[in-house]
Amino acid sequence: MGGSSNVKPVISKIYCSSSPTTLTVRKRPHVINGGGFVVMNASHGAVFVVEGCGILGVKGELALKDGDGGLILSISKRGGIAQALSTRRRWSGYLTDFEGRKKSVFSLTDPKCPMSNAIRIHLESSGHSGGWDFQVHGSFVDRTCTIEDYSGDIVAQLGATDMVGGKELYQVTVQAGYDQAFIVGVLAVLDNIHGESTRC
Structure with a gap:
């Protein structure tokens, strides 16, 4: 694990x-533990x-x-009435401390038509005033999207895998120093937005 100043947790x-x-x-599959997905390392x-x-x-x-x-x-x-009237959906990721x-x-805000605009992500601890910290470009469905930071650097990139499994398997490469759990959290929201394994 990284210990340098380049670590961006x-x-x-x-x-x-x-x-x-x-x-x-x-x-x-939804019949196995309710669906969702598993993320594996190089050792499976x-x-x-x-x-x-x-x-x-x-x-x-x-x-x-x-x-x-x-x-x-x-x-x-x-959720709620305000959300139903909005043209955009807002998702939030939460840590829970030992006291609950x-x-x-x-937070991640996406358009109701996911193909129309880049999906932008805001960190609660953000130190800059740009309004967003990361954005998703490309097609999640086709596994050809990237997650970039506000300066345009690619943080993570999706791609097909050469393993047998078709659409049930894909790969994500996370660049050095970036938080893999955060990236997987973003993938979880993208999966749900596009009606895949986490959606009932």
Whole structure:
């Protein structure tokens, strides 16, 4: 794991690597543990698990866990009348402390038509005044999208895998120093927006 000044944690520096890391994402059928997906390292070990409403029983609620099943992040979509009237949906990722208090880490606002605009992400701890910190470009459905920071640097890139599995498998390469758990949290929201494995 990275220990230099180039580490850019969003959730924790323990999820940042000192070199680029390619992870494999495997979608789970809804009949197995309620769907969601598993994120594996090069040794095919599970490093992250994302659960959707098949497990949680609530639409618009996602859970990001580590490979041992420990909760890292809760992700929820804002609801209510104001949300229904809005042209954009807002998602938020929360850390929960040992006393059960939630702390917002990031928010993601997407257009109701996901193909029309870049999806922008705001960090609660952001130190700059640009209004957003990261954005998603390209097609998540085709696995040809990138996540870039506000200066235009590519932070993570999706791509097809040469493993057997078709659309059920894809890869994401996270650049050195960036928070892999945060990137997987963003993928969880993209998966749900596009009606894939986390959606009931």
